[in-house]
Amino acid sequence: MKSFFRRILYVEGGGRRNQSIQDKVSFSAKRRSKDLFIIVCISILLLTLLYFLLSLNTFTTSGGSDATNSDKINSDSKNKSENSQPSKSKISTKEISPYSNHIFMSTLPSSLISDKRLIFIGDVHGALKELDALLEKLDFSPTNDHLIFTGDLCAKGSDSLGVLRRVRELGASSVRGNHDDKVVRWKGFLKSLEVDNKEFEVNSVPKDLKIGTEHESMARDITEDLYETLLSFPLILDIPEYNLYVVHAGLLPDIPLTDQSPFDIMNMRNVKSDGTPTKQKHKGRGWFDLWNQAQSQSGNPRTIIYGHDASRGLHIKKYTIGLDSGCGSGRELTALIWNKDRSKCKFVSVKCSRPKVNLEDSD
Numbered sequence: 001m002k003s004f005f006r007r008i009l010y011v012e013g014g015g016r017r018n019q020s021i022q023d024k025v026s027f028s029a030k031r032r033s034k035d036l037f038i039i040v041c042i043s044i045l046l047l048t049l050l051y052f053l054l055s056l057n058t059f060t061t062s063g064g065s066d067a068t069n070s071d072k073i074n075s076d077s078k079n080k081s082e083n084s085q086p087s088k089s090k091i092s093t094k095e096i097s098p099y100s101n102h103i104f105m106s107t108l109p110s111s112l113i114s115d116k117r118l119i120f121i122g123d124v125h126g127a128l129k130e131l132d133a134l135l136e137k138l139d140f141s142p143t144n145d146h147l148i149f150t151g152d153l154c155a156k157g158s159d160s161l162g163v164l165r166r167v168r169e170l171g172a173s174s175v176r177g178n179h180d181d182k183v184v185r186w187k188g189f190l191k192s193l194e195v196d197n198k199e200f201e202v203n204s205v206p207k208d209l210k211i212g213t214e215h216e217s218m219a220r221d222i223t224e225d226l227y228e229t230l231l232s233f234p235l236i237l238d239i240p241e242y243n244l245y246v247v248h249a250g251l252l253p254d255i256p257l258t259d260q261s262p263f264d265i266m267n268m269r270n271v272k273s274d275g276t277p278t279k280q281k282h283k284g285r286g287w288f289d290l291w292n293q294a295q296s297q298s299g300n301p302r303t304i305i306y307g308h309d310a311s312r313g314l315h316i317k318k319y320t321i322g323l324d325s326g327c328g329s330g331r332e333l334t335a336l337i338w339n340k341d342r343s344k345c346k347f348v349s350v351k352c353s354r355p356k357v358n359l360e361d362s363d
């Protein structure tokens with residue numbers, strides 16, 4: 001290697017010092033061009049290697065759209081980079097279905113909370129018996145208490161319509177969950193069919209609806225009054241008296257409330273390192289970390305009560321309270337008896353039986 005560079009340097013200077021020795025110069029020129037060719041080859045190899053390493057790094061930090069085993073394997077190393085401050089949040093670009101018919105935000109009437117005990121309940125998922133057992137354990141009284149559900153009243157359990165009926169009878173509040181939303185969209189589509197709700201061309205079904213799901217069958221069976229009840233539940237419920245928001249999944253702290261995506265509000269669990277929300281559990285970090293971080297620096301902090309994240313279970317932080325303790329997968333149904341003095345808040349749970357329809361939590 002030493003002689004290789006010396007040879008190049010020698011010829012560089014030697015060209016001037018030994019011009020009279022023609023054949024030596026000619027021989028050296030050949031050697032020099034051969035050496036330069038080797039240098040160019042090595043440079044190309046190094047640049048290719050550098051490019052490969054850079055593109056590999058980009059892939060592992062941004063992640064693909066599908067969860068794979070390699071995502072799980074890489075999660076430890078990824079979490080290190082994701083513990084640093086992510087770039088500014090982005091909302092998902094999922095289009096809103098024309099059958100969504102959602103109310104973006106409502107404010108809980110002050111009259112409902114002035115003299116009443118406020119009770120928040122996590123994702124019921126059609127578990128009517130368990131809901132009734134919880135109400136009994138809470139010593140619930142319609143005149144003294146007001147119930148607020150975190151959404152996903154429907155799907156997975158055996159009596160989703162029964163749960164909706166009960167929620168309507170009790171005059172309870174709720175936000176819309178991702179499963180409730182699927183029922184609403186199916187119902188909206190079926191209602192749009194002019195002649196017969198039972199028949200449709202497979203090709204005419206919007207891409208965001210899956211045929212043969214329990215959401216479709218619920219939409220076929222739901223009565224008009226229960227559909228109206230579902231429609232009345234907003235994506236965000238504002239309770240300004242207690243600086244509370246209720247949503248099904250989550251909110252991003254650095255995007256104005258009205259600009260947040262309905263899909264994200266009902267589906268997100270984590271935020272990836274590039275600021276994009278995701279419903280996947282193994283990518284990025286919990287959205288609530290970003291929310292808590294932002295509220296701790298805010299002069300007017302807001303607390304969010306939410307559901308949806310059964311895999312994390314009851315998840316209590318200073319400015320976020322996750323209430324989905326997995327009734328939809330046979331674990332528990334949890335209620336929070338609110339008190340503006342957070343140290344006096346109480347949690348009450350009942351056991352849930354394993355549901356007949358066992359959808360994945362990730363949905």
Ligand SMILES: [Mn+2]
Nearest residue numbers: 152177178308
């Ligand atoms: Mn959900």
